[in-house]
Amino acid sequence: MTTNAQGTGKRAVKAVIPAAGLATRFLPATKAVPKELLPVVDRPVLQYIVEEAAAAGITDVLLVTGRGKTSMVDHFDRRPDVEQRLEEKGDLKRLEAVRRTSELADIYTCRQGEPLGLGHAVGCAASHVGDNPFAVLLGDEFVDVEQPLLPSMLDLQASTGGIVLALLEVPTEETSRYGIASVEKTAESDIVKVTGLVEKPSPAEAPSNLAVLGRYVLPGTIFDAIADTKPGAGGEIQLTDAMAALLSAGVPVHGIIYRGHRYDTGMPLGYLQAVVQLAVKRPDLGEEFLAWLTEFVGGRQG
Numbered sequence: 001m002t003t004n005a006q007g008t009g010k011r012a013v014k015a016v017i018p019a020a021g022l023a024t025r026f027l028p029a030t031k032a033v034p035k036e037l038l039p040v041v042d043r044p045v046l047q048y049i050v051e052e053a054a055a056a057g058i059t060d061v062l063l064v065t066g067r068g069k070t071s072m073v074d075h076f077d078r079r080p081d082v083e084q085r086l087e088e089k090g091d092l093k094r095l096e097a098v099r100r101t102s103e104l105a106d107i108y109t110c111r112q113g114e115p116l117g118l119g120h121a122v123g124c125a126a127s128h129v130g131d132n133p134f135a136v137l138l139g140d141e142f143v144d145v146e147q148p149l150l151p152s153m154l155d156l157q158a159s160t161g162g163i164v165l166a167l168l169e170v171p172t173e174e175t176s177r178y179g180i181a182s183v184e185k186t187a188e189s190d191i192v193k194v195t196g197l198v199e200k201p202s203p204a205e206a207p208s209n210l211a212v213l214g215r216y217v218l219p220g221t222i223f224d225a226i227a228d229t230k231p232g233a234g235g236e237i238q239l240t241d242a243m244a245a246l247l248s249a250g251v252p253v254h255g256i257i258y259r260g261h262r263y264d265t266g267m268p269l270g271y272l273q274a275v276v277q278l279a280v281k282r283p284d285l286g287e288e289f290l291a292w293l294t295e296f297v298g299g300r301q302g
């Protein structure tokens with residue numbers, strides 16, 4: 001692909017994962033363990049996210065981390081001692097699983113010194129990303145591997161040169177948990193033109209029930225917009241506000257309506273649901289687990 005005067009045509013090749021949060025919703029579990037490393041069946045949440053990026057062709061991943069969270073980086077490092085033990089035992093399946101974590105992507109890190117908001121966290125990636133378009137994947141949600149979202153977002157961003165969001169229809173009473181978009185239809189049923197963005201509006205103020213999901217493909221110009229963004233909802237520097245500023249300045253903003261399954265592991269209930277849903281899908285233990293679960297739910301086991 002070649003780049004034209006608008007900067008379009010260049011598919012993003014880097015991803016930024018903001019993962020500096022304190023995860024108070026999971027305390028005390030997250031006192032010493034980053035919430036991104038909580039396991040979903042046998043892999044940490046963060047691995048699902050890096051796998052999602054890698055499957056879309058992104059192998060340069062920047063983790064925006066905070067104090068006490070360096071073990072996230074260790075997870076993607078080699079473990080020759082563990083690998084050797086598994087090799088000696090002939091446990092090739094686990095050996096392959098352990099090696100895979102270090103082969104998924106090149107992992108880089110930078111620190112968000114203070115928790116000043118999602119916009120601020122993304123802003124910390126400026127020097128790593130430069131002027132190029134890039135993807136942002138929030139560290140506590142991921143989508144079904146069979147219904148990927150990122151590839152079409154990356155393609156659309158490469159053709160518009162603007163911002164591409166993923167949108168999810170949510171119940172009206174949940175608008176205050178998300179960034180909400182006002183939209184106009186396009187010729188394609190799952191792609192909308194975004195005409196406005198507001199962070200965490202009350203149901204009465206929400207312009208729609210289309211929530212911004214934790215996947216974004218952004219142009220490098222977002223960094224200047226973030227630098228100019230004042231604290232917004234919750235007193236934090238919001239990515240939504242920086243994107244709204246680019247929208248007002250005429251940058252095209254599109255949304256892809258996602259109709260697949262999103263796993264939201266940011267709260268205990270969503271986390272438990274993800275564990276159960278993904279365990280049931282596992283070829284090695286799904287059948288047995290589902291049989292037990294069905295019996296348990298039927299009240300025959302306590």
Ligand code: G1P
Pocket residue numbers: 118138141177178179180199200211212213214238239240
């Ligand atoms: C963030 C964003 C919000 C988005 C949400 C998706 O909110 O600020 O616009 O809808 O992620 O999960 P947070 O969940 O960090 O409060």
